[in-house]
Amino acid sequence: MDAVSPNGAHLSEEQRERLLAEFSASSYEEWRQVAEKGLKGAPFEKKLITRMYEDIALQPLYWPHDVEGLxxxxxxxxxxxxxxxxxxxxxxxxxxxxxxxxxxxxxxxxxxxxxxxxxxxxxxxxxxxxxxxxxxxxxxxxxxxxxxxxxxxxxxxxxxxxxxxxxxxxxxxxxxxxxxxxxxxxxxxxxxxxxxxxxxxxxxxxxxxxxxxxxxxxxxxxxxxxxxxxxxxxxxxxxxxxxxxxxxxxxxxxxxxxxxxxxxxxxxxxxxxxxxxxxxxxxxxxxxxxxxxxxxxxxxxxxxxxxxxxxxxxxxxxxxxxxxxxxxxxxxxxxxxxxxxxxxxxxxxxxxxxxxxxxxxxxxxxxxxxxxxxxxxxxxxxxxxxxxxxxxxxxxxxxxxxxxxxxxxxxxxxxxxxxxxxxxxxxxxxxxxxxxxxxxxxxxxxxxxxxxxxxxxxxxxxxxxxxxTRKDVLVGTNMYANPSEKPLEAHPIDANAVYQRRRDAIVDYRANNRVDITNKLSQLINATAEHRWEAAVVAAWSGATIGELSQALSPNTDTLPSISPLHPYRIAQPFEELRDAVEAYTSNTGARPKAFLANMGPVGQHKARADFATGFLQVAGIDVVTNLGFASVDEAAQAAIESGAPIVVLCSTDENYPEIVPSLVPQIKSARPHTAVLLAGYPVEQIEHYQAVGVDEFIHLRANARQILARLLELIGVAT
CATH class of the missing domain: 3.20.20.240 (Methylmalonyl-CoA mutase)
Known part of the structure; x- marks a missing residue:
């Protein structure tokens, strides 16, 4: 296709070459240097190359050399x-x-x-x-x-x-x-x-x-x-x-x-x-x-x-x-x-x-x-x-x-x-x-x-x-869940009614005159390989059932194969089991499990982790009670205890946790010993210390959400 100038006129070949000469083509190496600079030290292979289940590495950009020789x-x-x-x-x-x-x-x-x-x-x-x-x-x-x-x-x-x-x-x-x-x-x-x-x-x-x-x-x-x-x-x-x-x-x-x-x-x-x-x-x-x-x-x-x-x-x-x-x-x-x-x-x-x-x-x-x-x-x-x-x-x-x-x-x-x-x-x-x-x-x-x-x-x-671990996202299931949604009504098929109706129909069908059908089935059983197909069609046209045809066509079932089958795998099921357990608990008790966010400090200090914790807990169908943050540990502890929530999540920064956790968690545990206390984040050097003062779980980007939520529901008495 010819190049066109802004006023609509077609460019000559000379004009086109002159125009292209003003813009030098970038090489892969040049592009990669710019891309790595934008990563600010993060490994190129880790950030921009995607490893697939097929053991194929998806590149962030494809070039003509990627298809040379195909x-x-x-x-x-x-x-x-x-x-x-x-x-x-x-x-x-x-x-x-x-x-x-x-x-x-x-x-x-x-x-x-x-x-x-x-x-x-x-x-x-x-x-x-x-x-x-x-x-x-x-x-x-x-x-x-x-x-x-x-x-x-x-x-x-x-x-x-x-x-x-x-x-x-x-x-x-x-x-x-x-x-x-x-x-x-x-x-x-x-x-x-x-x-x-x-x-x-x-x-x-x-x-x-x-x-x-x-x-x-x-x-x-x-x-x-x-x-x-x-x-x-x-x-x-x-x-x-x-x-x-x-x-x-x-x-x-x-x-x-x-x-x-x-x-x-x-x-x-x-x-x-x-x-x-x-x-x-x-x-x-x-x-x-x-x-x-x-x-x-x-x-x-x-x-x-x-x-x-x-x-x-x-x-x-x-x-x-x-x-x-x-x-x-x-x-x-x-x-x-x-x-x-x-x-x-x-x-x-x-x-x-x-x-x-x-x-x-x-x-x-x-x-x-x-x-x-x-x-x-x-x-x-x-x-x-x-x-x-x-x-x-x-x-x-x-x-x-x-x-x-x-x-x-x-x-x-x-x-x-x-x-x-x-x-x-x-x-x-x-x-x-x-x-x-x-x-x-x-x-x-x-x-x-x-x-x-x-x-x-x-x-x-x-x-x-x-x-x-939510590296793979299933929208509405392991991420971005909606705990307040109204589930679809199942409308299950009445299997017994369907079976009885179809069973009665075939029994009534066979009660009619069967002499001609029996003869045609006998001819099918005795047919040579050359005439077997036509005999099957004639028997079917005469009224033979699929069971009768199958028995006549394949009477010997002594050597049936047997293997370990492949079971259908629906990837949402492990998380749906958590939701099912919470829905059953809610139906039985009249109240949905609740989590209280102990947000510490101003909004900028806790909001990112409060939002993360909310989404994390909603995956299991748990209601989350949030707030604009507390100025003191005592204030947060009192609010958490008065909320009556069986789950409390501490939301702040790693830098502030050493001043918060050793005081806040014991207050909650002392007043409500069976409260499950979670901490948003994973401050590696403080994990054992925080566990010692009563933190039950740590929720973070690399956490195994399925396992943590299952343990959490068990802690608060929700059977999974």
Whole structure:
């Protein structure tokens, strides 16, 4: 673009060079000297370089030399290695799908909510089956909390028809995450499609199996892993011929992300899973060019925007290289990515902050180039989201698309020295960890030996420590808490009622004439491998239930895998336990725990530490009584005693504490022996002396807030 002078005239090349000559370009060394001078002696590496959980050091400034030699920089959108996106025209030619999950267990209720949301901006359907359905059991074969809780309960074609009434799945893509195997659920869907007079060739979406993802989450599977691979191959082979728009294999990062893993771990384990599936399919005579386009990758994204953008870009880069290494053609190299906002950083307290979190996560997913996006509801960790919560989540995507116009630029992150360098760093770290898994013998073997679990536990330990000391901030939870907020009402689902209703429905369904169904199931059991798939669809169309289909398709469950699962890790929980204890105490006693600030001296002497102490205590939901300061120790002691507060915090300066603490603390302890006395600050040389006169805790910037607050609540009789 030509340079323009202040009066609007274009500058000649000679004028431009003369202008630039007047301003000398600064070097990195010159900038660093100025930056270090501004730090006033503080170490550059400590203050300006950020160490991430991915063991990547974020620089404070990125330069052209940081991206020199990166091979992917010359690639354009829609070209290998697809860092800049799978399609040349980006979201303008292939609009990003707006997806949502509906957590209704009853097919009729689920359909009502779906109809509403599709009419108000949703463009793709994410159907999450309940636990019973995902494990191939009818409602009366499962436990109460496995039916209709956190997913849709459906066992027959009739159930699926109710759930999808009025929905044309040849126009609106439908994605069903089926768990370990998709064979029975796919048979139900294809039977419904035929019942409607449609063909599978026009179906859009996916019925995807991710057995290793389910194994990592639950620790076991409803069938042997080899049987799951056999089913995966059968459905994939059928879909490649009869349902070309249907994904059949899911590869999800959610177990690793929600388990607390880093972006590098998440990406490495996802790629290892995908490679294991590729090899399993190759062993069953399917080529990489058939299998790779049937894979749909699911990623969770959370708070660090640029790390998440880099993760998604690095995923496409590495997947392209993997497919190339497997001998796949160029059309098989693009990665289809579904992004959902994470649960691990969502909070029960101050829940409306979750809207801000999901907005930034949706931004990261969009800038990162996802194919489809699912924004979680602000209250999803508290209760089943209602229409308002779903609308807020949906409108987040609509605003990013229609008001912020993020889809109008293809790969806006491309060319950023920061993001390109970070993309490369994430890719290199992930590839190294991926190779470690390969040396283990693949993802299944690594999970069996506990390798991913051990890796993630190390990161979780670091996260816990950083959250406890508030090095990592969770707004409204471990910092900037609001103790006077009114918690959301939970509105829990009546699990027993849902279970009974669904159980009765399937029992009544089976009471009808079953002769034809029994015959079709017998034909399925005796079908050869060549005719097994069609026999399953015919049995489903005839009325077989998902439990009957699953039993006929996978009767042998003697060799079920078993591993140590990855448990969902929501980082707010340790602090929420403190708040829960205080809320329960307040409800039982009618009074919230109270802390009195013994502010000493004029405002300038105590205000900084009084403000710090207030925020520190409010994290646990404690009410804080403050004041403008006391001129004498006796005055402060009398006010503290008369307040009746079980907690007193001394707020002043380290220089003044030697004159205050030895006199003030004994007065308080003498009058009220069980008072918990805290001191704001950490005067190292005086710690033992102050403890000897009665100081119970020291609160300061590096303090372990979680531990101190837990001990404090115990001291004042609040059970945690």
């Amino acid at each position: 091979a992917h920089l010359d690639a354009l959108p829609g070209t290998s290695p697809y860092v800049r996106g799978a399609t040349a025209a980006g979201a303008q030619a292939h609009p990003r799908e707006i997806a949502q999950t509906l957590l209704y267990g009853d097919p009729v209720e689920w359909n009502k909510a779906l109809q509403h949301d599709l009419a108000h901006g949703q463009t793709a359907i994410e159907l999450t089956p309940d636990t019973a359905t995902r494990t191939g059991r009818d409602p009366d074969q499962a436990h109460v909390n496995e039916v209709g809780i956190n997913g849709l309960s459906f066992a027959t074609v009739a159930d699926l028809e109710q759930a999808l009434e009025g929905i044309d799945t040849t126009q609106t893509p439908l994605f069903i995450d089926t768990g370990a195997t998709s064979l029975a659920i796919t048979a139900l869907l294809i039977a419904l499609t035929r019942q409607r007079g449609q063909t599978a060739a026009n179906l859009r979406g996916g019925v995807t199996a991710d057995p290793l993802g389910m194994l990592a989450t639950t620790g076991t599977l409803p069938l042997a892993l080899e049987a799951a691979y056999h089913d995966m191959a059968q459905v994939t082979k059928w879909a490649s011929t009869h349902a070309p728009q249907l994904f059949t294999i899911g590869v999800h990062s959610h177990p690793y992300h929600e388990g607390g893993g880093s972006a590098v771990q998440e990406l490495a384990f996802v790629l290892s899973t995908a490679v294991e599936y590729l090899r399993a399919m190759q062993h069953r005579d399917l080529t990489v060019d058939v299998v790779a386009p049937r894979m749909r990758f699911g990623f969770s994204v959370s708070g660090h925007v640029f790390m998440e953008v880099a993760k998604l870009r690095a995923a496409r880069l590495l997947w392209s290289k993997i497919i190339e290494a497997f001998g796949g053609d160029t059309p098989a190299q693009p990665m289809t990515t579904h992004v959902k906002t994470a649960l691990r950083n969502k909070t029960i307290y101050d829940p409306y902050v979750n809207m801000l979190r999901t907005t930034m996560e949706a931004f990261a997913g969009t800038i990162g180039g996802c194919t489809s996006l699912q924004v979680g509801c602000f209250d999803e960790v508290v209760r089943p989201p209602d229409e308002f919560a779903r609308r807020m989540a949906r409108n987040t995507q609509l605003i990013l698309r229609d008001e912020s116009h993020l889809d109008q630029v293809i790969d806006p992150a491309g060319g950023s020295w920061y993001i390109e360098a970070l993309t490369d760093a994430v890719a290199r770290k992930s590839w190294a960890l991926f190779q470690d898994v390969e040396r283990y013998g693949g993802m299944a073997k690594a999970l069996q030996d506990g390798f991913p679990q051990e890796q993630i536990v190390e990161v979780v330990t670091r996260r816990d420590a950083n959250l406890a």
